[in-house]
Amino acid sequence: MRLLLLEDDAILGEGLRDFLQTDGHRVDWCKRLCEAKALTGEPYDALLVDWQLPDGSGLDWVRSIRRQGISTPVVIMTARDLLSDRVRGLDGGADDYLVKPFEPEELTARIRAVRRRVSGSASALLAFGDVRLDLTGKVAFLHDVRADLTAREWAVVEALALRAGRLVSRSELEALVLGLDNESASNTLEVHISSIRRKLGRGVIETSRGLGYRLAT
Amino acid sequence: MTPNTSALPSIRQRLSRALIGVSIGWGIAVSAVVWFAVRHEVDDLLDNALQESAEILFALLSFNSAQLSLNGGGGWLPAPVHDEELVWQIVGADQQVLLRSHRAPAAPLANRRTTALSSVGDEWRVYSLPFDTTGRMLFVAQTGRSRHQARLDAAMFTASAALLVGVLCAYLLRWRVRRELVPITDLSQAVMQFDPMRPESRLDPARRAELMPMHTAISELGTRLARRLGNERAFSAHAAHALRTPLAGMVAQLAVAQRVSSAEAQPHLQRTREAASRLQRVVTALLTLFRTGGEVRRQRVEIADLIGQLSFEQSVISSGGSTHLQVDPDLLAAALMNLIDNSLRHGASTVSVQSREEPDGRIVIAVHDDGSGIPQADRTRLQSALDAQQYDGGMGLGLMLADLVARAHGGQLRMKSSASGCTVELDLGIPAAD
Numbered sequence: 001m002r003l004l005l006l007e008d009d010a011i012l013g014e015g016l017r018d019f020l021q022t023d024g025h026r027v028d029w030c031k032r033l034c035e036a037k038a039l040t041g042e043p044y045d046a047l048l049v050d051w052q053l054p055d056g057s058g059l060d061w062v063r064s065i066r067r068q069g070i071s072t073p074v075v076i077m078t079a080r081d082l083l084s085d086r087v088r089g090l091d092g093g094a095d096d097y098l099v100k101p102f103e104p105e106e107l108t109a110r111i112r113a114v115r116r117r118v119s120g121s122a123s124a125l126l127a128f129g130d131v132r133l134d135l136t137g138k139v140a141f142l143h144d145v146r147a148d149l150t151a152r153e154w155a156v157v158e159a160l161a162l163r164a165g166r167l168v169s170r171s172e173l174e175a176l177v178l179g180l181d182n183e184s185a186s187n188t189l190e191v192h193i194s195s196i197r198r199k200l201g202r203g204v205i206e207t208s209r210g211l212g213y214r215l216a217t
Numbered sequence: 218m219t220p221n222t223s224a225l226p227s228i229r230q231r232l233s234r235a236l237i238g239v240s241i242g243w244g245i246a247v248s249a250v251v252w253f254a255v256r257h258e259v260d261d262l263l264d265n266a267l268q269e270s271a272e273i274l275f276a277l278l279s280f281n282s283a284q285l286s287l288n289g290g291g292g293w294l295p296a297p298v299h300d301e302e303l304v305w306q307i308v309g310a311d312q313q314v315l316l317r318s319h320r321a322p323a324a325p326l327a328n329r330r331t332t333a334l335s336s337v338g339d340e341w342r343v344y345s346l347p348f349d350t351t352g353r354m355l356f357v358a359q360t361g362r363s364r365h366q367a368r369l370d371a372a373m374f375t376a377s378a379a380l381l382v383g384v385l386c387a388y389l390l391r392w393r394v395r396r397e398l399v400p401i402t403d404l405s406q407a408v409m410q411f412d413p414m415r416p417e418s419r420l421d422p423a424r425r426a427e428l429m430p431m432h433t434a435i436s437e438l439g440t441r442l443a444r445r446l447g448n449e450r451a452f453s454a455h456a457a458h459a460l461r462t463p464l465a466g467m468v469a470q471l472a473v474a475q476r477v478s479s480a481e482a483q484p485h486l487q488r489t490r491e492a493a494s495r496l497q498r499v500v501t502a503l504l505t506l507f508r509t510g511g512e513v514r515r516q517r518v519e520i521a522d523l524i525g526q527l528s529f530e531q532s533v534i535s536s537g538g539s540t541h542l543q544v545d546p547d548l549l550a551a552a553l554m555n556l557i558d559n560s561l562r563h564g565a566s567t568v569s570v571q572s573r574e575e576p577d578g579r580i581v582i583a584v585h586d587d588g589s590g591i592p593q594a595d596r597t598r599l600q601s602a603l604d605a606q607q608y609d610g611g612m613g614l615g616l617m618l619a620d621l622v623a624r625a626h627g628g629q630l631r632m633k634s635s636a637s638g639c640t641v642e643l644d645l646g647i648p649a650a651d
């Protein structure tokens with residue numbers, strides 16, 4: 001998943017960024033609200049937002065992007081643990097509210113949960129024809145046989161699975177999955193898709209020329 | 218906790234007792250004074266009446282002295298049968314009664330030869346006056362019994378009236394005292410409703426000038442308290458942010474380190490992460506307890522659910538029962554977290570958290586572990602310290618926090634003896650919720 005992490009604390013921000021990256025996510029880490037605002041148009045799977053930032057309120061920014069019609073899932077991460085704060089956070093447009101300190105594993109579980117809710121599935125197990133995906137274990141099965149996908153290939157499959165039923169443009173897909181690591185430029189999206197089709201079947205990803213990709217149901 | 222007011226002296230009772238005492242004393246003193254004054258005045262009045270009567274009688278007898286039989290023999294003038302209050306005698310110079318009223322004694326009433334008032338024992342009060350130039354005397358007398366009765370009647374009436382007025386005044390004053398103390402009761406109730414932390418909360422104005430200093434002092438105390446609590450809450454909020462964020466950073470960094478480090482480093486990192494998790498729980502509990510300042514925000518909580526939400530390995534905790542309680546879930550969670558954490562740090566592999574109902578209906582939550590336990594002597598010392606709320610020295614943070622939470626709910630923490638391990642009971646002093 002491509003995640004925007006908005007956290008001003010260097011130790012926490014770096015720790016979460018590295019943890020999420022080792023979990024296979026692409027993370028854009030902003031320490032200031034102004035940096036996050038500059039990325040508002042980018043496609044993200046989830047926004048991880050600290051409430052209190054040096055240049056403003058993270059919750060106010062969440063309210064503003066909700067007013068702009070952006071429905072990307074938001075997880076508020078904050079030290080404010082009063083019931084009234086939690087209510088304000090969730091009413092302000094957040095999909096989940098996590099009180100610091102927390103275990104990073106809990107954060108990733110909550111990210112998966114809010115993504116599942118957005119994609120309309122309550123389960124972490126998704127089925128697309130002969131292909132089954134375990135979003136928690138990050139594992140794909142073809143005819144109940146585990147397919148050995150690379151982290152990048154899984155990221156492509158996961159991005160399409162979380163947007164099941166709609167076409168995902170090439171540029172959006174690139175924005176969501178490329179840049180996970182220091183991969184060479186020669187590893188293009190087509191290479192990954194071709195590899196996925198070899199492992200999960202040719203028909204698993206449908207291509208609409210000039211429009212984008214989607215998982216075949 | 219409400220103190221036992223019956224053990225304290227009551228202003229109302231003290232004032233009432235003093236008023237009744239003063240009133241009774243005043244009534245007795247007034248009655249005594251009235252008694253003597255009336256006796257004296259009645260005596261004067263009776264003497265005057267006796268004297269005037271004697272002079273009228275003298276005039277009447279002198280006017281008709283020629284017709285009077287003054288030859289001796291002690292005769293009396295004819296008169297209808299009646300109760301004589303006044304008797305008279307005409308006594309010769311030889312002390313022989315010459316003439317008398319029909320109730321007068323046959324012997325002379327007095328032995329005087331001049332005009333004078335005199336008493337003959339308690340029996341007679343006599344007014345003597347010379348009747349003529351031959352030495353005959355006119356004695357007019359009143360019985361001591363009738364004079365005494367007159368004095369008694371007058372004194373009794375006035376003394377009774379004085380006493381009655383005194384008693385009435387005492388009851389009136391007692392009623393008045395009760396009424397005058399009502400503003401103090403009203404002020405006490407207003408203070409009980411007064412919450413200085415709520416801006417809209419105000420003490421009603423004092424209704425008596427004497428209560429103004431107390432009213433002002435309480436209002437100012439409330440203002441100081443609100444300011445201090447406000448500062449503490451602000452500090453707590455800042456402290457929460459200052460503590461929680463670095464802790465979260467530390468945990469995140471450790472989680473990353475665990476993923477990228479060699480197998481040899483894993484046990485050390487795991488232990489460091491467990492310590493960080495414990496630090497998280499302690500900080501969370503401290504912040505929760507001190508932010509609330511002991512203020513309990515009760516809501517209906519299912520104990521087993523609450524335990525299930527604690528950040529411990531589920532295999533460590535076994536909860537029993539499905540009791541619901543009206544408690545502050547944050548505070549109770551903090552207390553249980555610290556008690557369980559204590560158990561784990563003292564070698565427990567299993568911690569059982571079970572609730573049970575006491576005969577009087579109170580619910581007690583028992584935390585039992587299979588750890589190293591506490592020696593009897595130490596347990597007794599700890600219990601004494603808990604009973605006296607002397608948390609300084611010899612007691613861990615966990616026990617102190619748990620006891621504070623229990624006391625905030627109306628109960629207390631108890632160290633129990635057990636065959637193995639350690640048992641601590643969290644008595645919240647409340648029955649199960651419906």
